[in-house]
Amino acid sequence: MVRTVTAGLDGSRESRAAAEWAAREAGLLGLPLRLVHVWEPVPEPIAQAPLLGAETQQHWTERVPREAAEGIRLRHPGLDVSIGQLSGRPADELLGAAKDAELLVLGSRGLSGIGGFMVGSVGLSVVAHAERPVVLVRADQQAADEHETDPVGIPSAATPFRPVVVGLDTDSPDEELIAFAFAAAVRRGTCLRVVHGWNPPPYYAYGLAVDLELHDALARRESSDLAEVLAPWRRKFPDVEVTEESSYGTPGNHLVDASREASLVVVGRRIRRRTLGAHIGPVTHAVLHHSIAPVAVVPHN
Incomplete structure (x- = not known):
């Protein structure tokens, strides 16, 4: 079928x-x-x-x-x-x-x-x-809304597509979500912007304001984890330009900011078949309500 x-x-x-x-x-x-x-x-x-x-x-x-x-x-x-x-x-x-x-x-x-x-x-x-x-x-x-602006500042279907943005959790990266985002970028002939927001464990947070070395070490670790997750996908889609952004702070806020320059924002939602409880996580919920670009929600196990 x-x-x-x-x-x-x-x-x-x-x-x-x-x-x-x-x-x-x-x-x-x-x-x-x-x-x-x-x-x-x-x-x-x-x-x-x-x-x-x-x-x-x-x-x-x-x-x-x-x-x-x-x-x-x-x-x-x-x-x-x-x-x-x-x-x-x-x-x-x-x-x-x-x-x-x-x-x-x-x-x-x-x-x-x-x-x-x-x-x-x-x-x-x-x-x-x-x-x-x-x-x-x-x-x-409109169709032009997914495209870059022309020389006079107007989006046009004759100009390239804006990037596809995907929010990625490095602790539990899902292959369906990543594959959907790469495929969307391929269809549009555009780049893929991978956004990862992180917050330190509570027992680290108190020291971040005064311990810049600790903050830098955590940031390097998060960036390394993101690069490791994306490495096999870069090899699978060698023609897709990928930018990696690992930033301290709330992931939903970073994705909403990125949506201003996106053709499509891709987020995930874990499938939960029980009747009670939350079925949409806080990051996806924030993006759904505040994204400027169209939002694709990809369910996964």
Whole structure:
């Protein structure tokens, strides 16, 4: 079975931006694009009231995805675009759609006046439980936004892609996460910027302000560990330019800063199948809410 790039579509600006991003990514991957529209049935007591006319319901369930697909076909000639109509709780239906997808793409509202995302409950639920990569895209994310600026300071599809940024934990580096980031850089013909943030153990922290030699020794160790993790990947992808950044401080903050000059930020999420407890770690959570660039969350064991 051929996997697809699947985008959730509800007619909002955010979902239209996600569909456009998904179309570009499907083209880079050489895969079909599937637009999924989820209609959530109205609860029975409310359904008995004439809140929505047949014409309005038909608009949202048929016209919106059809017109979106037609527009994408015009802008991306040759791309195989299909539509999926689903009914149920949006998070559950999108999780089901993600199982057969190479990746699932969702829209996320930009924070008014502040760079970054505002991730809704559906998006967070899907990210927390999906076992396939999920990408969140801001509203009005255009193709040129992933590219470097031209001589007059405007991003253009004719200029090179910005770097792909990946956050890496050297204590438990995951191969799926690293492979996804390298592949994304290869597709874009750009460099990979690896960001590693570290904090010393509590029993070291008290001495850092006065013991610069200790701080330097810890920094060298962290940089060495990062280089060791990436060495086999550099050999596997010799054509990808890799920059390594091992910095003292909170990893989430470093990744949010790096997102300002990124085409895509890649972070990981450990798969946790138990019902209770956190399913999104603090670093990924921070990046999801404050990244300027699209964010890909790669689940791993």
